[in-house]
Structure formats: C-alpha cells, structure tokens
Amino acid sequence: MIDDIQTVVLKRDCQAIQIPLGETVVLKAETEVTVTQTLGGTITVRAPLGLFRIDSKDHDALGIELAPDPSELTRDDTEVLEQGDVEARVWESLRTCYDPEIPVNIVDLGLIYDLSVEETEEGQRKVQVKMTLTAQGCGMGPAIAGDAQNKILNIPSVKDAEVHVVWDPPWHQSMISAEGRKILGL
Numbered sequence: 626m627i628d629d630i631q632t633v634v635l636k637r638d639c640q641a642i643q644i645p646l647g648e649t650v651v652l653k654a655e656t657e658v659t660v661t662q663t664l665g666g667t668i669t670v671r672a673p674l675g676l677f678r679i680d681s682k683d684h685d686a687l688g689i690e691l692a693p694d695p696s697e698l699t700r701d702d703t704e705v706l707e708q709g710d711v712e713a714r715v716w717e718s719l720r721t722c723y724d725p726e727i728p729v730n731i732v733d734l735g736l737i738y739d740l741s742v743e744e745t746e747e748g749q750r751k752v753q754v755k756m757t758l759t760a761q762g763c764g765m766g767p768a769i770a771g772d773a774q775n776k777i778l779n780i781p782s783v784k785d786a787e788v789h790v791v792w793d794p795p796w797h798q799s800m801i802s803a804e805g806r807k808i809l810g811l
Contacts, residue, residue, distance in 0.1 A: 631660045631689070639686035641677035644669070644725050647764025652677060654686075663691055665723040665730070665772065678725040678768065711750045711782055712742045718776040722769060724759065729808050731756060731769065735800025738791060749784035752777050756788060757796045766790045 635656045643650050652658070658670035658677075666681040668689070684691055719737060720730045731737060739755040754773060758766050770788040777786035801811070 633658060633660065633687050633689065635686050636688055637686045639679060639683035641670070641679045641683075642725075642765070642768050643674075644676040644678055645760075645763045645765055647766065647768055650677070652679075652686075658687070660687065660689065662723070662725065662728055663689070664728060665721045666691075667723070667725060667772070669725040676726065678765075711752070711780060712740065714780045715740060715742065715752055715754075715777055715783075718780060719754070719773055721776060722773045724769060725765060727759070727809075729801070729805040731773065733802040733805035733808070734759065735802065735805070736796065738794075745784055747784065750782050751785040752783055752787070754786070754788045755791045757791055759796055761792055761795075 635652055635654050635658060637654045638651050641650055641652045642648065652672060656672055658672045660668055660670050661676070662669040668679045668684060668687060668691075670677050670679060670687075679687065681691070716732065720732045722731045723729070724731065724734060724736075727734065736756045736758065737754060738757060739753075741753045743751045743753070745751055754777070756770065756773065758769070767790075770790055774786050774788045777783055777788070798811070801809070
C-alpha cells in the first residue's frame with residue numbers, strides 16, 4: 626500500500642472496473658485521479674466519476690512503480706507440492722487478494738467460508754473456494770473471485786481452481802480477524 630495518497634494524471638487510456646458496480650470502463654488519458662489503495666496487484670483510484678480499480682497490467686498509465694505481487698511471479702511447474710503445502714499456499718495467495726475499498730485481505734475480512742484441495746488422477750490439485758462479499762449488491766464479486774482464482778492457478782501443482790461467491794451465512798463484521806480489526810482500527 627502506498628504511504629501517501631497521490632494525485633496523478635493518466636498517461637494513456639486504460640481499462641478499469643467501476644466500484645461497486647463491477648462494470649468495465651475506459652478511463653481516458655489526461656484524467657486526474659487520486660490513488661487511494663495499492664494492494665494485491667491492483668490500484669484503487671478516485672476519478673471525477675467515482676471509484677475505479679485498475680489492474681496491474683495498466684499501472685504504467687499512472688506512472689507509479691509498484692513492487693511485483695509475489696503471487697503473480699512465474700509459476701514453477703517443476704515444483705511438486707504435497708497436499709498440505711498446496712493448501713498453505715492457497716491461503717497465502719488468498720491473503721494477497723483485497724476488496725478494492727477496504728485495505729484488508731479477503732481472508733482477514735472473513736470472506737473465505739470454505740477451502741478444499743483435491744488430488745486429480747494426474748497427481749495435480751483442484752482447489753475449491755467458497756467466499757462471500759461484505760454486501761450482496763456489490764458488483765465487484767466476479768472481479769475479486771477472478772483475482773483469487775488467478776492467484777490460486779499460479780501455485781505449482783494446481784491444475785484447476787474454482788471460486789464460488791456464496792451468501793450463506795451472511796457476512797458480518799464479527800467475521801473480521803484480529804489482524805483485520807487492527808488494520809481497520811476496530
């Protein structure tokens with residue numbers, strides 16, 4: 626996360642996802658935006674028309690250098706992980722996924738309800754995750770679930786990953802971990 630909020634002018638057109646609608650839009654070059662969050666390989670900006678999430682592939686449009694997201698490093702297919710190691714890596718990867726409006730990862734927010742790792746016939750792993758969102762009307766669900774899925778698929782030995790958004794039980798602030806509460810000042 627950046628230490629200071631920065632205002633920058635976009636150097637080129639770039640795709641963004643409007644928060645909380647989840648709709649993809651193009652932010653035009655020369656648009657002034659304020660960077661509000663840089664976590665998990667994405668940037669959240671406030672533009673004249675609201676909040677937007679910009680993916681790592683478009684960070685250059687902002688002229689901001691970010692450290693690479695460790696979960697996006699090249700997958701090492703020669704590394705074979707045991708079942709427990711895969712599960713630990715999945716949890717680690719999920720801790721690099723963030724709600725674009727909240728500076729707490731989806732694990733510490735209490736959004737992950739279930740995680741299972743199965744071995745396939747080929748000796749690879751299939752990961753199933755059930756997660757929720759802080760609000761049912763949030764259109765960012767597919768984007769956050771997609772981030773989680775992509776990060777899981779980058780783990781050695783994982784052949785398939787499915788991330789399902791569920792609503793039962795409904796999320797509540799009491800599900801936030803102690804670490805998440807500390808970050809949020811609760």
